[in-house]
Amino acid sequence: MSEKKIGDVVLDIKNISLRFGGVKALTDISFNVKEHEIRSIIGPNGAGKSSMLNCINGVYAPSEGSITFRGQTFAHMNSRQVAEMGVARTFQNLALFKGMSVIDNIMTGRNLKMKSNILQQAFYLGPAKREELAHREFVEHIIDFLEIQAFRKTPVGQLPYGLQKRVDLGRALAMEPQVLLLDEPMAGMNVEEKQDMCRFILDVNDEFGTTIVLIEHDMGVVMDISDRVVVLDYGKKIGDGPPDEVRNNEDVIRAYLGNSD
Secondary structure (H helix, E strand, O other), rough: OOOOOOEEEEEEEEEEEEEOOEEEEEEEEEEEEEEEOOOEEOOOOOOOOHHHOOOOOOOOOOOOOEEEEEEEEEEOOHHHHHHHOOEEEEOOOOOOOOEEEEHHHHHHHHHHHHHOOHHHHHHOOOOHHHHOOOOOOHHHHHHHOOHHHHOOOOOOOOHHHHHHHHHHHHHHHHHOOOOOEOOOOOOOOHHHHHOOOHHHHHHHHHHHHOOEEEEEEHHHHHHOOOOOOEEEEEEEEEEEHHHHHEEEEEHHHHHHHOOOO
């Protein structure tokens, strides 16, 4: 990776705990995310990684702790609030509109950016028409960026899994996020698809300047593209730091990485 400038803390997670009845999903987790970095969260299945993302983007309300985003501190935000503040999310299980085309799926990511009212949209009046054309132009740029021009009018359900994942990324990028949360974007992919997705993640971080929080099981990917890594195990933090430091952490080796290099 080329040298890049990491900025100040943009997202600060403080003492987050999450309980479902008597079950503790997260216990006293603290870490931060800095401007323009790729920050990975790793850990075995059931470690609490997706629960952590769900707390950040407002799906779950933490039982304890706070989240500070660009200087504003919240005990809990709802998902719309989070999106309006500039945080977008992809999900481990795809939630695309399978019968809709690629371009229409990505256009749904522009909803928060649309200013015209329902009446104007229904009758496609002047302001609504101009606005939609501007949004479509933005979406076409994302389609070019993700190299899916040939599929722009194809129903998403007809695409291979790796391309559907790319469309999911495109929909999140359509929100113009400052922080992008990626929940296992390479799950189920073959080697070539993973290489493509890695390239797009690095390009989003580099060309768009987007800060990325990444959950990923492929340790080769994590160690290659991350600036810092936080490690969870049974809902507790057991490691945090640059990839080389985490790779050599004895607790992490025992819990997750095993004894192999």
